[in-house]
Amino acid sequence: MRFLSLPAIAYLLVLFYLPFLIVIFYSFGFPNEFTVGNYEIVTNPIFLKVFLNSLLIAALTTVICLILAYPVAYYIALKSEKKNLLLMLVILPFWINFLLRTYALMTILSPLGMMFTFQAVIIGMVYDYLPFMILPLYASLEKINRSQLEASYAFGATPLKTFLKVTLPLSKPGIVAGVILVFVPSLGEFVVPAMLGGTVATVGTLTWDLFLRYHDWWRGSALSVIYIAIVFFSLYLYIKRAGKLEL
């Protein structure tokens, strides 16, 4: 059966890993020269500012999504009689194109005078990424047995204690997955900041500008490589820590 996985592997190889390799080559000055100079971009204070800005946006987006998504997922998984309908409503926005949804948001934000602000970026990001938090949370909460909660009540735990000692720890895999699914793409997000943020710069918009505005493919590549390295490293730390994390 192994050969059935070959098309997908070939696809990824040709269209992801190979281009990524080319990006790495470019970051070292390919095809003109070999230099590490492009990486000096890291030392530029603007880069640091932009990166921290992205980090702030991604972190805020993730935290807000988690706070908003948990009650929804909890309700659908443990309290609702109409799970499928509600899940459907959560997934429904996916059926409308991402760009279209962001444009639609513009027509709401601009009469409120909120366009091209930091808040607008956060609102847009949360709006786009919320389902990515709800779904993994739902999946882990849904596995909790009613009787496990009942057992906790019977052994003396109030509903609040039951939530803290049983529900929350058992939903940990969902929290871990949801945080990754929201944080990683929102760190590199450029469409929402570009459309709603105006001058709000992120790693995403900076990469976009370097490639397509200044046609500096070499610095753009270096920035991409740095970004990917940071994402990989923080994911590695996060997953390693999350495994041990006691909630």
Add this chain to the structure above:
Amino acid sequence: MKLIPYRMVKTAVELVNVCKKYGNFCVLTDINLSIMEGDFFSILGPSGSGKTTLLKIIAGLLYPDSGKVYMYDRDCTFLPPYKRNVGVVFQDLALFPHLNVFENVAYGLRIRKLPEKEIKEKVYECLYTVNLDPEVFAKRKISQLSGGQQQRVAIARALAIEPSILLLDEPLGSLDLKLRQHMISELKRIQRKVGTTFVYVTHDQTEALILSDRIAVINCGKVEQIGTPVEIYEKPKTKFVAEFIGEMNFIQAKREGEYFLSEIGPIKLRDSNGADKILLALRPEKVVIDPKNTRNVFRGRVDEVTYLGSQISVKININGFIIKSLQPSTIKVREGEEVLLGFREEDVLTFT
């Protein structure tokens, strides 16, 4: 026979006219029962009879629509479960997969904020009670245990809080036959040791008969009979109880002068509470082959003999009606043979 010390036996649980509906469907109707302190009390009934609902009402996980629940004479009808001090062993065990064996058993103790030293002592004691060596098992994950071991952890967890009542919801349902038989004797041993009131929900009549001091048979949300295992087996009050517990021959009969005409011939009975049409019930082991007395003797042909070791099960055909009979295997009968069979009048149960 259980020795009752010289003191008043307290009522641990009392249900008065408890009713519960799901939508328009009556799950429980007018349940009245009282459970004495220290009793092994079984709630026995077929699946869908409402026995788990009844258990949840005692635990406080469900509230009745009407009626009262008393625990030690205190009205607990709407007391939330976490204030009842009731231990529960759930049908699916409901152990906490994110905690190890020690923490599972310690769960209720940690909620009660006991000092660490006391918690450890209590957890070890409870693990010893259920025959799990704490040195070996305390640190194990729940997923690393066998079905029987998980069972024991669930019981230890429920015992740890020193509950005033321990509720068990078909706890042996998922075990294989051998382990089940072993756990039955274990449960009995544990209950004797800790002396806690056990309320045991089961659909298995054998478990109920072996384990219980008293049994409540319920069917379709109603109590059919409450009594000791002997009373339930020997003197079933309703046809349902007679049919549900053990094997039974049922014979339709109609009064005709001083006899009752039945499918196996005329039967003479002393008392029959005046009804014209009655249903006679006779346990297979009460059927006598080659009876000494001369009243109520019937001639039949042996249709089938099944060897069961110490006993044989014999199916006897009387004019097309099959009577099941259980005999010691010292009695020799062959298939196709004609036999005389009878029964003692006092062994026949009558239902109207």
